[in-house]
């Protein structure tokens with residue numbers, strides 16, 4: 490099939506490369522000319538495991554193309570995926586500007602039937618707005634052409650996006666048209682061979698399903714963080730509680746790791762947007778508001794714990810391991826590390842940071858500043874530091890010589906936002922170790 494994908498971010502580029510890999514002819518379009526130039530030069534502008542190889546192979550095979558030419562991307566394809574960003578508006582609702590701009594340009598340039606597929610995460614009712622935007626542009630041209638709009642939300646997670654796209658649990662499609670169902674079945678057939686993963690439902694149900702999924706996962710995280718905060722005050726190790734509840738199949742082990750709060754480009758904005766949708770429809774979403782509030786507080790605990798343990802952090806040098814919002818990505822959107830670093834800088838502390846993939850992104854976000862030193866490896870980040878804070882659970886941080894660490898850090902303090910280490914091993918090495926929900930250092934807990 491001839492497919493165009495608008496937006497070459499984490500979702501669009503992965504979807505485009507995966508669809509090309511199973512034989513479709515795919516054109517990836519972006520308005521960001523620099524991004525397209527880099528892709529055309531064989532450089533993948535984001536870090537996602539396996540993506541560079543997949544893009545390279547499919548470009549070489551002549552199945553994957555890049556362009557900034559909207560008309561070309563519209564005219565060449567029957568299926569058009571919209572995978573552009575939907576950032577939060579000032580009031581928390583999803584900003585549909587980019588989605589509707591794509592819809593408008595489809596109406597401006599199409600000259601035969603198109604199936605337009607909303608893959609961006611968009612509020613209930615957006616497919617109708619996309620439909621209206623295309624129809625509006627067609628009526629300005631005074632032409633009448635057939636088209637359909639369906640919803641096909643994306644459930645991939647950064648760091649495992651290719652695996653999720655190719656072997657995900659389900660492919661949700663919102664449509665009430667048999668023709669659309671047939672075309673979507675054909676599009677996804679190569680990824681739908683072992684059992685039927687395609688779930689057809691109403692457009693509005695598909696739109697809400699995406700938000701419900703993210704809100705549910707965010708709820709699990711905030712719930713566990715609330716339990717961790719309680720455990721700290723009750724002299725309980727929350728890791729024991731996690732194992733205790735995770736063993737119940739009704740609860741399960743997924744997404745119940747206590748930590749320093751969720752970040753990324755999805756959970757924070759999607760919970761906010763769903764909350765906003767609820768309010769617009771006269772419903773007070775008490776649970777969603779609490780999920781967001783707990784997460785906001787949780788992101789501040791790293792700094793609060795550091796301050797409790799050190800008294801005054803001004804003038805200190807703090808090593809930070811992990812900048813990305815989670816492992817296996819370079820994405821720092823809404824990352825807990827950012828809240829920590831910004832709080833440290835505001836008090837006059839210096840940061841020495843290391844992340845296996847997000848160094849360039851950190852430099853792009855914060856530029857050159859005297860109180861940020863980005864080091865070549867995790868060891869250099871520790872040299873001359875007073876304390877260490879772990880923000881991201883990269884595998885590379887899991888194994889550490891604790892005695893060496895105790896020898897290097899002048900305050901012998903480790904604040905672990907991801908509970909990577911054993912409390913007893915750390916204390917045996919002479920370190921002051923503060924995890925999440927593990928009250929081994931009561932005096933350092935914020936009041």
Ligand SMILES: NC(=O)c1ccc[n+]([C@@H]2O[C@H](COP(=O)([O-])OP(=O)(O)OC[C@H]3O[C@@H](n4cnc5c(N)ncnc54)[C@H](O)[C@@H]3O)[C@@H](O)[C@H]2O)c1
Pocket residue numbers: 495496497498499500501518519520521524572573574575587590591608609610611643644645646647754755
């Ligand atoms: N990142 C994720 O893990 C993930 C997972 C599931 C769903 N989503 C959703 O998918 C959507 C895209 O997310 P992302 O993380 O890939 O975004 P992103 O910010 O990484 O990329 C968006 C891209 O769209 C491009 N763009 C903007 N306007 C355009 C236009 N008019 N025409 C063509 N390109 C345009 C931008 O230049 C950018 O390259 C969002 O709605 C997001 O919520 C994201």
